[in-house]
Amino acid sequence: xxxxxxxxxxxxxxxxxxxxxxxxxxxxxxxxxxxxxxxxxxxxxxxxxxxxxxxxxxxxxxxxxxxxxxxxxxxxxxxxxxxxxxxxxxxxxxxxxxxxxxxxxxxxxxxxxxxxxxxxxxxxxxxxxxxx
Numbered sequence: 001x002x003x004x005x006x007x008x009x010x011x012x013x014x015x016x017x018x019x020x021x022x023x024x025x026x027x028x029x030x031x032x033x034x035x036x037x038x039x040x041x042x043x044x045x046x047x048x049x050x051x052x053x054x055x056x057x058x059x060x061x062x063x064x065x066x067x068x069x070x071x072x073x074x075x076x077x078x079x080x081x082x083x084x085x086x087x088x089x090x091x092x093x094x095x096x097x098x099x100x101x102x103x104x105x106x107x108x109x110x111x112x113x114x115x116x117x118x119x120x121x122x123x124x125x126x127x128x129x130x131x132x
Contacts (some may be wrong), residue, residue, distance in 0.1 A: 004040040004051065006033065007061035014060065021058035025050050039065070107132055 009015050015033040018040065022031045027046030034040070040062070042051055048064050055062035108129065110116035122128055 002042045002048065002051075003065040004042065004048075004055075005063050005065055006038050006040050006055060009033075009035055009038060009060060011035070017058055018055055018060055021054045022051055025054045104132070 006015075006018055009018065012035060015035040019031050019033045022028055022033075022040065022042065025046045027044045028042055028051070029044040030042070032041045040055075052062045052064070106116065107118065107122065111118045122132075
């Protein structure tokens with residue numbers, strides 16, 4: 001089974017379209033496309049050039065796995081584009097939110113639940129507590 005990297009897919013319809021396009025290539029006996037790993041497995045005698053051309057004609061990018069790639073190739077740029085950049089941002093937001101939550105819980109509930117002292121400017125000042 002030959003393995004290929006496929007770029008540009010974003011949904012199940014995309015992977016189905018690639019699978020149908022490659023299945024029509026003469027010499028392909030079976031084609032399996034994974035959206036999760038952006039990869040494709042091909043069984044058959046078709047040439048890699050014809051398979052890559054079929055994927056490109058379908059509107060997506062393809063390259064053979066394990067082929068020598070330089071750092072300026074579009075496949076490397078596409079793999080770089082797939083890197084997760086959102087998770088670190090979300091972790092920072094979560095940490096900041098938990099920090100603000102701890103302060104807010106101390107001020108709003110600490111004196112009622114655990115008897116923790118409030119700052120003097122908040123004692124018996126319900127308007128300030130409501131605004132916070």
